[in-house]
Amino acid sequence: MDKLSYTLKDVAERAGVSLTTVSRVINKRGYFSEKTKSRIYATMQQMNYHPNSVARSLSGKKTKLIGVILTNTHNPFNAELLEKIELELFNREYKVIIANSSDNPQKERAYISLLQSNQVDGLITASHNTIIDDYHELTLPVVSLDRYFGPRIPTISSDNFSGGQTAAQILIDGGARRLLVFSGEINDTNPTMDRTNGFIDISKKHNMIPIVQVMPSDATVNFRKMLIRQEILKQKPDGIMATDDTTALLVLEELRIMHLQVPHDVQVIGYDGSDFVLQSFPELSTIVQPISDLAKTLVDTLIKKIEQPDILQERQYTFPITLHRGASTN
Amino acid sequence: MDKLSYTLKDVAERAGVSLTTVSRVINKRGYFSEKTKSRIYATMQQMNYHPNSVARSLSGKKTKLIGVILTNTHNPFNAELLEKIELELFNREYKVIIANSSDNPQKERAYISLLQSNQVDGLITASHNTIIDDYHELTLPVVSLDRYFGPRIPTISSDNFSGGQTAAQILIDGGARRLLVFSGEINDTNPTMDRTNGFIDISKKHNMIPIVQVMPSDATVNFRKMLIRQEILKQKPDGIMATDDTTALLVLEELRIMHLQVPHDVQVIGYDGSDFVLQSFPELSTIVQPISDLAKTLVDTLIKKIEQPDILQERQYTFPITLHRGASTN
DNA sequence: AAAAACAACGAAAGCGCTTACATTTTTTAA
DNA sequence: TTAAAAAATGTAAGCGCTTTCGTTGTTTTT
Known part of the structure; x- marks a missing residue:
């Protein structure tokens, strides 16, 4: 037998x-x-x-396991980021445990503890809950996307402020005067704040003050749609930025229903520029984050922290964004 | 210290x-x-x-780790499936290691071996490479989405054949006479075959024979777009099914570029019906798979196999599909 | 030809837990 | 009141590896 x-x-x-x-x-x-x-x-x-790598890890001390904490997996930006992180890690013989925080600080906390128990060799966090304390207590190597946790944890991001600026500039150059922003939750752990601030910055330089409507992170799609419709009716904007593409797509959808012409009546610009959105909705103008660069740098930085802990590394990597011009802006 | x-x-x-x-x-x-x-x-x-759950696993024999093998993570269907699987598993105190096969049998093989080494308690596979032998050698509990591996491995799927039938029926009812299918790779491990066969089945009952164009799984987006354009020009179809929504969206995109009116000149129907596509492109008619049911059943079945190995279970669960009628069909 | 270095292997400790099997203390039953 | 049952805790053997020391040959060096 x-x-x-x-x-x-x-x-x-x-x-x-x-x-x-x-x-x-x-x-x-x-x-x-x-x-x-x-x-x-x-x-x-x-x-x-x-x-048996369990036994191996027990004596050898390394699990070759990396925890990747994301808000969710369904957002195309996250999905592609995850995919690229996985690829990079696979090539370095690391495996990934996924942890969806689901915008739920409790769940994120539970996962941090769980991952620690599982002796992951490191953590990549790309969630945006405001639970920075839990990370400070960690002794294991961590790298973060966007969220700043202090000097010990490297932050990798694209230039969110400049992305917001670019978006505003495009809309204004295209003739927009009544600006509206649909933003993610605004707090300093969330990159959408920088995007919105960049947008406001340029708007002000043109003597405009955009209306900012925050989308609650726990809102259902129907509620989001309702908010969008309502705000468009109320503000009658001629230029809209959404701080992520999925919201931008909802905006386009609502404008279609309201029979408003894009970009004639309203210009729309999104944010993220995942391959999926770029390919399937090239009409949508959007600020493109360099997802591959972000993934690669997150992984490189983390692995270096793990395998060569004594080598000093940058505390911060900021990548430039690019612009995809579609037919949704002038 | x-x-x-x-x-x-x-x-x-x-x-x-x-x-x-x-x-x-x-x-x-x-x-x-x-x-x-x-x-x-x-x-x-x-x-x-x-x-230390590594030590715990070594003595206790259970890792509470499940390997989830997917083709990729960027396809919205996969992304949502993964998210729902993760949620279900988290609620049962299991963690997930993701394994993207990237349509690469070698990588899938490597991952199977890796996951085995990592002593995962079970495996969920939703990839579609033709490497069934590797799974047969596994002694650990496995459940499969769509792909049939023989009686020992439960198969969970939605009714792909019926989905294909429904799609054909819709197009034909809408007046289509020149039918075109953009299909994924056709082999018996791939559910797109059943979809296409269902489509052909109904077509034949109406005395039509659809043209089937296979999209190579390793094709770039540009190549796909080219294939689509070329095939539309050649076949001049008035009804198109794509066996997944991402392809359907590319079709819509190309039709727009070619100034063909949807659904007047050409009707289009997709397949999958992820929440993301339903919400952001409600115009696209599509066959909707019950992703939540699939995820829940995959997890339930697997966990039961793990925790109560002696209880006999169904070898096969097939869920009905539903139809989302958008503006892309009559 | 003796000393030093190298190559090929094995014995055994230990990684941080779980668990079967004591052992001791407390509670309950008769 | 005392034996038996239950409750509370401890001892020690392993889980399947890695790794530090040995040990025993085999080369190389001078």
Whole structure:
């Protein structure tokens, strides 16, 4: 009768060596002869042996596991970021445990504790709850997207302020005078604040003060749509920025229903520029974040912190944004 | 100087009990007094102790880790499926390791081996490579979305054949006579085959034979767009089904560029009906898969296999699809 | 030819837990 | 009141690895 899974000892016995030797061969560490090496490989193959990385981690101290904390996975920006992070980590032989905070500080907290218990080697956080204290207590390597946690945790972001500025400039250059912003929750852990501030900055330079409507993060889609409709009716804007593309798409949708012409009656610009949105809705003008660069830098920085903890690194990486001009702006 | 992380023993010493007692309290197993319980809790709190689940898994045999194998994470259907799977698993105190196969059998294979090494308690697979053998060798609990692996691995799916039928019926009822299908790769591990077959089935009953254009899974977006344009020019269809929404959106995009009116000149129907697409592009008619039901059933079935391996379960769960009627069909 | 260095391997401790099996103390039953 | 049952805690063996020391040959050096 086969065992469910074999151990080092089983392999060792079958190959007629000690388990130390097998371990050495597997880890390519220390001395062993070519002959025993191939014999051991053959035996492992034959037994379909898979080293137990739980045991390995327990003695070796590394799990090769990275926790990735996101707000959610359905937003295309997050989805693509996650995919690219996963790819980068896979290439470095790390695995990822996902943790959706669902905009719920409690859940984020629970996950931080869980991930710590699971001995992840590091953490990438791209959520935006205001629970910075929990991160400060962590002793393991962390890198953050957008959210600033103090000098010990590197922050990787794209230039949100400048993105907001660019968006405003585009709308104003296109002739907009009544500006409206649909923004995510505004607090200093949330990059949408910088975007909105950048937008306000340029608006003011043109003697305009945009109306800012915050979208509650726990709002349902229908509620969002209602808010959008209501605000458009009330403000009669001719230029709208949404601080993320999914909201921008909802805006376009509502404008269509209201029979307002884009960009003739109202210009619209979004934010994020995920590949999916760029490809499927090229009409939407949007501020494009360099998702691949962000993912790569998050991973590079984290892995360096893990594997070479003594090397000093930048505390902050800010990537420039780009603009995608679609037909939704002039 | 603080240690980086405390162990059971540290807690035990500090609380003045044996480490067995602490273990019992943590696991709420066996006898212990209310008094020591609260003392131990207090100590743990105070030390910010997190049980090492690696050690726990090594002795306890369970990791509470589930591997989720997906093709990718950027497709909204996958992204939402993943999100819902994660939610269900979190509620049952399981964590998820994601594994993007990237349409690459080699990577999928590597991940299967990796996940096995990591002692995951079970596997959910929603990828569509034709590497069924690797799964057969697995001794751990597996459930599959769509792909059939034989009687030992439950298959959860929505009714792909019927979805294809419905799509055809809608187009034909709307007056379409020259039918075109943009399909994913066609092989028996891929649900798009059933969708296409359902479509063909109804078409034939109306004495039509649709043209089927396969989209290679490794094609770039530009190549896809080119294929779409080319095929539309060649076939001059008046009814198009795409076996996934992302392709359907590209079709809409190309039709717009070609100045063909939807649905007047060409009707279009997609497949998947993720919330994101339903909300942001309600114009697109599409076959809606019950993503939540699929996720919940995948998780329920898997967890039951893990925790109550002796209970017999259905080998197959098929959920009905629904139709979302947008403005892209008559 | 002896000393030093290297190569190939093994024994055993230990990573931080769980758990079967004591052992001691308290409660309950008769 | 005393034996039996229940409650509270402890001891120690492992879980499957890595790793530090050995030990024993085999080369190399001079």
